[in-house]
Amino acid sequence: xxxxxxxxxxxxxxxxxxxxxxxxxxxxVPSEETREEEDSRFWFADTMHWSRGAHPLxxxxxxxxxxxxxxxxxxxxxxxxxxxxxxRMMNGYVYISPIAVTDPDEIGRRAEHxxxxxxxxxxxxxxxxxxxxxxMEAAVESMRTISFPPLGELDPIEVVTEGRGRSxxxxxxxxxHRLIDEFFVVWQHHFEFLNLGYGGYIVFxxxxxxxxxxxxxxxxxxxxxxxxxxxxxxxxxxxxxAQLAIDLGVDEVLSTEDTEPVLAAMGxxxxxxxxxxxxxxxxxxxxxxxxEYGFTHDQDTxxxxxxxxxxxxxRYADRLAAGEDIARPVERLRAERDELVDEYRALLTPExxxxxxxxxxxxxxxxxxxxxHNIYVEHWTHAVFFEKLRELGDFLVAAxxxxxxxxxxxxxxxxxxxxLFDVVESWAIGVSARGKKRWVKEIERRRGxxxxxxxxxxxxxxxVPPAEVTDPFAVMNYGVTTERVKDWLGSSDSESDTFSGxxxxxxxxxxxxxxxxxxxxLEDLQQGEILVAPITAPSWAAAFSVATGVITDIxxxxxxxxxxxxxxxxxxxxxxxxxxxxxxxxxxxxVDGNTGVVTLLDDQPGQSGEDG
Amino acid sequence: MSVMTxxxxxxxxxxxxxxxQTGGKGAGLAEMTGAGLPVAPGFVVTASAYHxxxxxNDLRTEIAELLASGADVTTIEAHMSERLASxxxxxxIEEQVRVQYAALCDQVGLANVPVAVRSxxxxxxxxxxxxxGEFETxxxxxxxxxxxxHVLRCYASVFTGRVLDxxxxxxxxxADVEMAVVVQKxxxxxxxxxxxxxxxxxxxxxxxxxxxxWGLGLAVVGGEVNPDRYVVAKVGMAIVEQIAxxxxxxxxxxxxxxxxxxxxxxxxxxxxxxxxxxxxxxxxIEKHNGCPQDIEFxxxxxxxxxxxxxxxxxxxxxxxxxxxxxxxxxxxAGVMSWITGTISGATSTPKDRHSHG
Numbered sequence: 001x002x003x004x005x006x007x008x009x010x011x012x013x014x015x016x017x018x019x020x021x022x023x024x025x026x027x028x029v030p031s032e033e034t035r036e037e038e039d040s041r042f043w044f045a046d047t048m049h050w051s052r053g054a055h056p057l058x059x060x061x062x063x064x065x066x067x068x069x070x071x072x073x074x075x076x077x078x079x080x081x082x083x084x085x086x087x088r089m090m091n092g093y094v095y096i097s098p099i100a101v102t103d104p105d106e107i108g109r110r111a112e113h114x115x116x117x118x119x120x121x122x123x124x125x126x127x128x129x130x131x132x133x134x135x136m137e138a139a140v141e142s143m144r145t146i147s148f149p150p151l152g153e154l155d156p157i158e159v160v161t162e163g164r165g166r167s168x169x170x171x172x173x174x175x176x177h178r179l180i181d182e183f184f185v186v187w188q189h190h191f192e193f194l195n196l197g198y199g200g201y202i203v204f205x206x207x208x209x210x211x212x213x214x215x216x217x218x219x220x221x222x223x224x225x226x227x228x229x230x231x232x233x234x235x236x237x238x239x240x241x242a243q244l245a246i247d248l249g250v251d252e253v254l255s256t257e258d259t260e261p262v263l264a265a266m267g268x269x270x271x272x273x274x275x276x277x278x279x280x281x282x283x284x285x286x287x288x289x290x291x292e293y294g295f296t297h298d299q300d301t302x303x304x305x306x307x308x309x310x311x312x313x314x315r316y317a318d319r320l321a322a323g324e325d326i327a328r329p330v331e332r333l334r335a336e337r338d339e340l341v342d343e344y345r346a347l348l349t350p351e352x353x354x355x356x357x358x359x360x361x362x363x364x365x366x367x368x369x370x371x372x373h374n375i376y377v378e379h380w381t382h383a384v385f386f387e388k389l390r391e392l393g394d395f396l397v398a399a400x401x402x403x404x405x406x407x408x409x410x411x412x413x414x415x416x417x418x419x420l421f422d423v424v425e426s427w428a429i430g431v432s433a434r435g436k437k438r439w440v441k442e443i444e445r446r447r448g449x450x451x452x453x454x455x456x457x458x459x460x461x462x463x464v465p466p467a468e469v470t471d472p473f474a475v476m477n478y479g480v481t482t483e484r485v486k487d488w489l490g491s492s493d494s495e496s497d498t499f500s501g502x503x504x505x506x507x508x509x510x511x512x513x514x515x516x517x518x519x520x521x522l523e524d525l526q527q528g529e530i531l532v533a534p535i536t537a538p539s540w541a542a543a544f545s546v547a548t549g550v551i552t553d554i555x556x557x558x559x560x561x562x563x564x565x566x567x568x569x570x571x572x573x574x575x576x577x578x579x580x581x582x583x584x585x586x587x588x589x590x591v592d593g594n595t596g597v598v599t600l601l602d603d604q605p606g607q608s609g610e611d612g
Numbered sequence: 613m614s615v616m617t618x619x620x621x622x623x624x625x626x627x628x629x630x631x632x633q634t635g636g637k638g639a640g641l642a643e644m645t646g647a648g649l650p651v652a653p654g655f656v657v658t659a660s661a662y663h664x665x666x667x668x669n670d671l672r673t674e675i676a677e678l679l680a681s682g683a684d685v686t687t688i689e690a691h692m693s694e695r696l697a698s699x700x701x702x703x704x705i706e707e708q709v710r711v712q713y714a715a716l717c718d719q720v721g722l723a724n725v726p727v728a729v730r731s732x733x734x735x736x737x738x739x740x741x742x743x744x745g746e747f748e749t750x751x752x753x754x755x756x757x758x759x760x761x762h763v764l765r766c767y768a769s770v771f772t773g774r775v776l777d778x779x780x781x782x783x784x785x786x787a788d789v790e791m792a793v794v795v796q797k798x799x800x801x802x803x804x805x806x807x808x809x810x811x812x813x814x815x816x817x818x819x820x821x822x823x824x825x826w827g828l829g830l831a832v833v834g835g836e837v838n839p840d841r842y843v844v845a846k847v848g849m850a851i852v853e854q855i856a857x858x859x860x861x862x863x864x865x866x867x868x869x870x871x872x873x874x875x876x877x878x879x880x881x882x883x884x885x886x887x888x889x890x891x892x893x894x895x896x897i898e899k900h901n902g903c904p905q906d907i908e909f910x911x912x913x914x915x916x917x918x919x920x921x922x923x924x925x926x927x928x929x930x931x932x933x934x935x936x937x938x939x940x941x942x943x944x945a946g947v948m949s950w951i952t953g954t955i956s957g958a959t960s961t962p963k964d965r966h967s968h969g
Contacts, residue, residue, distance in 0.1 A: 080952065108956075114955065115948055115949070115952045118951065118952075122948065122951070199955055200951070202954055202955065203947075203950050203954045206940065206954045207940045207941065207950075211940055212816050212818040212819075213811070213814040213815070214816045214819050214852075215818055219845070340848065343846070343848075344847055347818055347847075351939045352940070354939075355940060355941055355943065355950075358947060359947070362947065506850075594850060594852070
């Protein structure tokens, strides 16, 4: 077995992607100057957020996420043992490296600050969380007001009559800066409660592990599970609309195949119009919802691609018509959770039970933030952010600088600043943009590189793994544990007919797998199949009514995929590292969600050798 | 009259639940029988019988003097062995044992039904003093004469070297020990073993741990095989671990071992259904008795599936049961300090983590 993963500099670019480094800001790319430091560290793939190679402009997410994480961990709440997560792009994928504090004196000093600062947030949680929601809603609204109208031949007359003396062309530059600034600020808020939320969890985990040395993480997680958080609301809306279509007798209009004419057909009848009114009511805000994780520009929201919600409503309606109960088993889950809690509690002494109650309560206080913050940040903010970038893409096309809307995503955010300046100043001077030819060629080159990068999947890690993985984010959210890292090192040869991950949702199931790398292929998933994906987003909810089991490459006990699988009662193994590259659509496997083991049941992949 | 003293009590007799008369094991079996648990039928030769036996043979003073004399273990053992060889049962007691045995034979419909004869000392299961495994057990004793003989052997086993050592080490006065004897139908065990309603290694009360091997439980209790190990989550009742042992021999009966065929050695000896049925019983008994239990069981090969589980004995678990548990966190310190402490400990210092890095 190897004792380390390859170093960045040992792995060449995929054929056709040579020179990929030039597309990203210098600090996101491994370099000769920083090689020594990079080689000394452990880097794991953040395929949870970027399940495929990221375009140059999309790499702003990698900046924003790890800026916010670092600010909050290192400088604001002063986590005693963990600083931020360092970040690099490698062959287009995002890799992160937890930075630990190991000096006991330093840990002690940081712990004092942490106690004071985090204590304030825990004590005032409900009030601060209420304010956080207001802040986030205001931030989304503010971002919505940003616009990039095309430049006319002349500035409008009001620039003169109002004595402004400032050209509207400068708004393009100013609004671009504002869009970037506001995006970064939202990402700082993203982490405002997140560490503390995980802290609340971890202390409850610690208690349970102390009181019950052999309790599994999954059993603890099931005690904390919230049943009524916002994250499930979009899917609940789809179920509601399916039921409504049946109640109104318009379910015949719905279609799982051709969704194009559905809305028009609904508008043709009274009952259909009543249904449409409810449908439109649900669209904002609930359909501002990415079908994936919302980190790349090429993902649809339910609003940008209504075929996604319409198809799922039709599926739900079919099942209702067939007499199935499609409700999320909320009552059963709540009853199971309460029974689990009661039974464990009954095994404790009264003094232990008092601590158990206090910490369970804390966990349940922080749980809504952990599940809900994505709605505000990754879904609502990102939906507006990418919408605005597309508007800016249209602006560049209108200015004659680029030829297609998505050309803009091949220019990173620093380059885009210079491009916009070029466009605005050239417009002001009255000449054609000086960089046009240069960028047409460069964007063409980068399209080739992106295609080559995205044709490959991400190896789970680079560099030298620590003897033990202790970073709470790595463990809880990404499922990168000491055991997983050992598996990754050992299983590259892929001889064995089993591989392991984190037990994400209880239960055992056997069946054929469907390997999907993107939500675009979600419709290929057939009833009874086991879904295999780099990561599943909470918004894949409709898939959970089709899939009988779930296997992911990345994700821990507390990742969304695991939480959602538990809420839907589906066996899941998350954080396997290799599932999407080890498995082929059609292959039969056994998913043991209790032990985290995936067993290959036959050597013969199914008729379809193609991955999704 | 002596007839009025109950020298023997069937497990079904409510009086058999009196631990001072029947000892920990005997009372436990009577309790279990009374609670409707699957227990092989049998009876207890009571502490009064042992009492009367000592009196009838003028042994009580003699033992007290011998123990007080400071004589060493070997001397005591040798003296008692010789002395006990010449003793007999008072006729009234022997008669009752024969009557009870005959009743047992009638009950199970077998003449000379094979039984297990084991001690059930009343001091045996007092908190912190488990005489577990110190006394002899005889299996497949058949016929009334043999049963009577083995009850006497049980009495004699109080004064063997290892029991004496155990008692002296723990400061138990053997003059205080009241020896009841359990006589129970031998189980035709396909497999047997021990179940703890907590993890005996970690003390985790949310786990039920079973160790089992082919044949009678003697191989497991005596450590003669590497048994199968099963762990069940008490909450949710799922098998969370099962590790096949290497069970190279088995006791088909009490008279000795036979080789296990190589292909059976590493085969699990309990089915999932049996493990879960046993764990369910264990959880039920723990709840009924209010503390973690140490249970011996067998799976009877003559009985039909679903009714083939037999409990042989149960008693409070003594190792973890006696520990005063501390809560995980300092109750006086407050939640914020628990969080800080936990988070600070989440990553360790280089000193203790870099040893193999």
